[in-house]
Amino acid sequence: MNKLYLKYFKLLIMFTMIQILILNEVMFSAYINPFLYVLLIIMLPLKTPKWFLLTYAFCCGLFIDLFSSSLGFHSSATVLIAFLKPSISKITIPHNILGENDEIITHKIGIKAYLTFAFILIFIHHLSLFFIEHLSFNFNILIKTILSSLISLIIILITQQFFYRNK
DSSP, X not given: OHHHHHHHHHHHHHHHHHIIIIITTOOOBTTBOOOTTHHHHHHSOTTSOHHHHHHHHHHHHHXXXXXXXXXXXXXHHHHHHHHHHHHHHHHHSOTTSSOTTOOXXXXXXXXXXXXXXXXXXXXXXXXXXXXXXXXXXXXXXXHHHHXXXXXXXXXXXXHHHHHSTTO
């Protein structure tokens, strides 16, 4: 398990840099903000201790907040999806497919289960993030959430295929 922690802290640094230096600077439109760092929370094994999952999610969101000057918005959204992840996984991921330390990737759980699981978490993350940012909910926020969630899911799938194509 210690190797897993070390691996994810290295990935945290890499994904934070990608998010800050590339994805936050690319403006797709006023309605599309992709967030790749959510993949780190999605991929963590289901048997990850809750203390590590929540702490890691907080650190992940905090690093993005520090470099984006967003005052805890990302931290709140990532802790929320880390908290909901075990419950959502029980509904969307078939039982007895994953080993104790298996990461949640498309090759392990299948594309349909992965798309459902990942999209629900990404949608919740984006909805909470945009709601906290704007402190209101209207049709524009909903459109922004849906479009950003879809683009984030596509980027996450591409990233996963790039990193796990041989496994």
